[in-house]
Amino acid sequence: MPPIAAPDESPAAEVGTIHEVLHAIGDPVRLEAVRRLDQAPEHMLPCSATYDGVSKSTASHHFKILREAGLTERRYVDGQLHLRLRSDDVDGRYPGLLGAVLAAASDTDQS
Amino acid sequence: MPPIAAPDESPAAEVGTIHEVLHAIGDPVRLEAVRRLDQAPEHMLPCSATYDGVSKSTASHHFKILREAGLTERRYVDGQLHLRLRSDDVDGRYPGLLGAVLAAASDTDQS
DNA sequence: TCACGGGTTCGATGACTGTCGAACCTATCA
DNA sequence: TGATAGGTTCGACAGTCATCGAACCCGTGA
Numbered sequence: 001m002p003p004i005a006a007p008d009e010s011p012a013a014e015v016g017t018i019h020e021v022l023h024a025i026g027d028p029v030r031l032e033a034v035r036r037l038d039q040a041p042e043h044m045l046p047c048s049a050t051y052d053g054v055s056k057s058t059a060s061h062h063f064k065i066l067r068e069a070g071l072t073e074r075r076y077v078d079g080q081l082h083l084r085l086r087s088d089d090v091d092g093r094y095p096g097l098l099g100a101v102l103a104a105a106s107d108t109d110q111s
Numbered sequence: 112m113p114p115i116a117a118p119d120e121s122p123a124a125e126v127g128t129i130h131e132v133l134h135a136i137g138d139p140v141r142l143e144a145v146r147r148l149d150q151a152p153e154h155m156l157p158c159s160a161t162y163d164g165v166s167k168s169t170a171s172h173h174f175k176i177l178r179e180a181g182l183t184e185r186r187y188v189d190g191q192l193h194l195r196l197r198s199d200d201v202d203g204r205y206p207g208l209l210g211a212v213l214a215a216a217s218d219t220d221q222s
Numbered sequence: 223t224c225a226c227g228g229g230t231t232c233g234a235t236g237a238c239t240g241t242c243g244a245a246c247c248t249a250t251c252a
Numbered sequence: 253t254g255a256t257a258g259g260t261t262c263g264a265c266a267g268t269c270a271t272c273g274a275a276c277c278c279g280t281g282a
Contacts (some may be wrong), residue, residue, distance in 0.1 A: 022142070031133070047228075048227095057230075058270065058271050058272070060230050061269095081279090097212065100205060100207035100208035101133070104132075104208060159259085165241075166241070167258075167259065168241080168242065168260075168262095172240075174260090175260085187249085190250060192249090
């Protein structure tokens with residue numbers, strides 16, 4: 001079954017301002033979610049696979065921030081809600097930003 | 112007179128973690144300061160030339176955050192305290208990050 | 223239809239953070 | 253030496269924000 005947009009998510013939000021984007025990835029939990037999405041097939045993961053160490057409700061709050069900053073969107077895959085990183089859109093708006101941030105975040109993760 | 116390090120600033124701090132750096136530039140006042148420094152000769156400006164719209168004490172608080180994240184250092188030039196952006200060090204640690212962030216910040220500034 | 227897994231919203235809370243003015247510090251100059 | 257410009261530290265404060273559990277919502281399957 002191909003990815004289906006979540007009900008309230010067509011069309012996707014615009015990529016936010018640089019301030020919004022930096023604020024969104026400036027939180028460690030959110031940066032980690034973005035990093036995992038970036039490394040996942042089709043940049044997509046079930047929500048629950050994007051975080052550890054916080055509660056479901058805290059995670060949900062973080063998802064909202066990422067979504068509203070235009071970094072992610074929601075998709076139903078096989079009946080389960082996934083997050084997809086909109087790296088194409090973000091890269092179009094801020095060339096090189098995600099790459100540099102994620103390279104740094106991955107270095108940190110491996111150290 | 113060549114730039115002299117401020118008294119408590121030899122050696123310069125290390126460039127901080129990606130979390131620290133993103134947090135530092137995630138504030139609009141601080142991002143603007145970094146943007147101005149990036150565009151200044153030798154990436155250096157008098158402190159007072161790096162901000163508008165906040166008080167001296169607030170600015171000083173922001174300078175401290177930038178400095179402790181390893182993004183800037185202090186220098187006396189002609190008897191006046193300047194800030195210098197350590198773009199070489201930051202670029203060495205996080206290649207492409209500053210460039211992408213500042214390109215985005217400059218786009219925003221010109222719009 | 224009911225149960226369940228998975229995610230969202232709400233309200234509360236404590237921690238964090240940007241902000242300011244006052245007092246202070248530093249370098250410079252008359 | 254005293255004054256000044258420019259920056260720092262301190263304390264206070266209001267607003268923000270990450271966090272949580274409870275209640276709720278949604279999609280799915282028995």
